[in-house]
Amino acid sequence: MSATAETPKPLTKKDLTADHPTWCPGCGDFAVLASFFKVLEKLQIPHEKICTIAGIGCSSRFPYFVNGHGVHFIHGRALPLATGVSLSRPDLHVFAFGGDGDGYSIGGNHLDHAARKNVNLTYIVMDNFVYGLTKKQTSPTSPKGFKSKTDPTGAIDQPINPMKKLVYGGASFVARTHAVQVKHMMEVFERAILHPGFSVVEVLSECVVFYPGIFDDGNPRKGGQFDVIEEKKWDNSPEDADRHDVSDENAAYRLASLQYPGKFGVFYETDRPTKNQLEQNMIDATREKQGAVSTVDLLSSRFASMK
């Protein structure tokens, strides 16, 4: 919102560009950042209303590279902090960024609860199946057998399935994309941002230093296959019967169970009241019942009840 009567200057990628990213050359996260800029440009969100929040990790450096209000917080707790911002500031567009370690390991429980509460914000996970900032330890999404500094003979623990976790947790928008598929990534980001509620996009974003080539199976230019989910068009056509119903939780689980590299696109999308709205309803109901009362009067009557 501009203070003057003039039409605000349109938001451009240039306005949004901050420090040059400290990521390694070739890192998948560069494409995520570029796509994010383009979607913001398209949606023309007021500059001062953009708020980016992250924890710790390579991808969690994101807020430094976006010229907007931002927080670089502690490891694993970006979502609770973002929850506080979102719940108390409905005027803002809140974005959280992070990696697989930050989001699925140290912050794994917060993800379930932000999803369950359907907090109105967009969370983008740059999943590279490895701890990059600390130089190659096993991550919660590292496949079995992955040789890292903490598993020199190969990882032995079963990796988590992020898509199942997100659907189970109750996220009201769950999508998956690939950092080399910029057009697809932008489409998914846009839908996530426009979704009211807790929207999450899992982006396969390659770490070219510590886990090169891991996502080639999903990259046609490297001989893989980028298999996009066909969503139902509700056109009563025979083909439509085989298409994916994004509101079907069981269908989302079936997609999440596919063999790697699986499918890309929107797994699940539902319209569920946000915590933001439910809290506001409670505030409105309380205040309507009590009428217009000043803080001093509210406190005075509370003290009077204790005499």
Place this chain on the structure above:
Amino acid sequence: MSLSATSDSPETSKRPSVNSEGVTELQNAVIRFAGNSQDGIQTIGGFLARLAGRSAREVMTYMTIPSTISGGPSIFQVHLGSGEVLSAGDDSDFLFAFYQHSYDDHIGSLRPGGICLYDSDQVETIRTDTDAIHVAVPITSATVESIGGSARDRGKNLFVLGMVAALFKLNKEKIASLIERQFGRKNEDVLRNAMLAFDAGFAYPIGNVLSLEFDLKKGKVQGEDKVTTDGNTALTLGLLAGGVRYGAAYPITPWSTIMEQLRVELPKYGGLFVQAEDELAAVSMALGFAYAGHTAVTGSSGPGLSLKMEALSYATMAELPLVVINVQRGGPSTGLPTSVEQSDLMQAIYGSHGDCPRIVLAPKNVADCFYIAVEACQLARKYSCPVFILTDMALASRIEAFAQPDLATLVHEPALDQATRGEEFKPYPLDGETRHAPPGTVMQGGKYPVVTGLEHDEWGHPSASPVLHAKMTARRRDKIKAFGATLPLPEIFGDDAGEILVVGWGSTWGPIREAVDRMRAAGRKAGAMHLRHINPMPNRLDTIFARYQSVVVVEMNDEGIYGYGQLATLLRSRYCDPKIRSVCKTDGLNYKVRDIVSRVEAAAAEA
């Protein structure tokens, strides 16, 4: 009948007198109800406390709650007085014993010659080796008889309240209105049964077995009715007055009642309180509220504070304002969840990683829980840093009467500061106060701030410059120091020079004063100094110490490996004064006044 003050109390003025009608007039009375936690003895104790507040009397209560899930022995002690009441009372004048175990455990708490009324349906064996006056009342059967039907023995507490009202000539109408306020909300049957039990207790012919009646003198000053409440409620209201509109926490005893109240109260003020999934999420959400431009709160008890510590270091580094409450309980670990201890002082000051200065305050009584919460909000905003409030289990649950605070002058109306920031904006100026631009603020220079836990320059931009880290560390420390320099020396109670200075902090304020009163009445030149601001503490405390032969710090924590409690250790390290001695205890119970007197005397003699 020797209800007079016991021999260790020099306060002869409090000796009861018998008037022409044979009624014993009391200046103060300590009444202990001993039963199980589900008997509702806290409810009737609360009624008596509130009644005192309405009758210009002073009151202080003390309760124990079992940490079991349901049931277990529990007591509620009410100290009513027409003079100043500073402690919950060392010994009781009256004991109401609901069960055999209540009788066995608490008969020893009676003063010599005190009166024990016991439920003769439950208590079978009476000790013969005590000079207590025993009065048998079939409380259970009389209650069942009065309510009738299938009520069983629910309502025993109100029957006992009726007896207390008759015995002490209390204002029956006032009590009835309190009962109505408490139970009338539920349903008519509950209220009717409560009144039936109360009336039956009031009418019980106690005079047949106890030929004594008592009249608690009214206080000299008749003023407006006092507010009667517990520390956690006072603290909650202080936060609301101080401008807190957002908060987040995770339940833990004895902190939970603050978050329960905030959850209900904040929507009335247009705010909200979130029950988070864990302690780390709670402090992080609270910091989210703070970053978004609000005065926010989180709180817990010791174990929860340990979990919050990483984020609290972040708050110091990023210089975000946050009120952090620790309702201390017995530790370490799960420890004694429903007992009192002051063992988290060092945790509050030093519990985080890195050089992490922050403000730590401690309220001295229930009323001060309100005032210190207001102050904590002001300090968090002014110095843009975490501000701890260290209260404790005793303050959390005990009830006191106090004058209603002057709300018109204390209430802070929060406002979001989103004024456009000019190109020169620096959140962390090396030569000025920290001022954030909350999200939503238009930045005229087109450059938007990122708040970070990395060391940073004046603009908040990450920097690992060695020179800058030294400067910024000093900057974060110096603002806390600057606050310390504004603090006046604490007032001295009693003699402002002489033989012994007793130093305390937190909930021991009242008992320490009463102890100093007794020491002075016994001829000692003694004073008491209480610290409400613990980090930073006021400067030049040494000028006070110099006026006494010995300085004894009284705390409810362990003497540690080197023989000194936590505040004593801090004072010794700051002033290098070997005169500073330490009195500690770790039994999870409040100090008895006579124990403070004897142990302070012993410590002073050692010095």
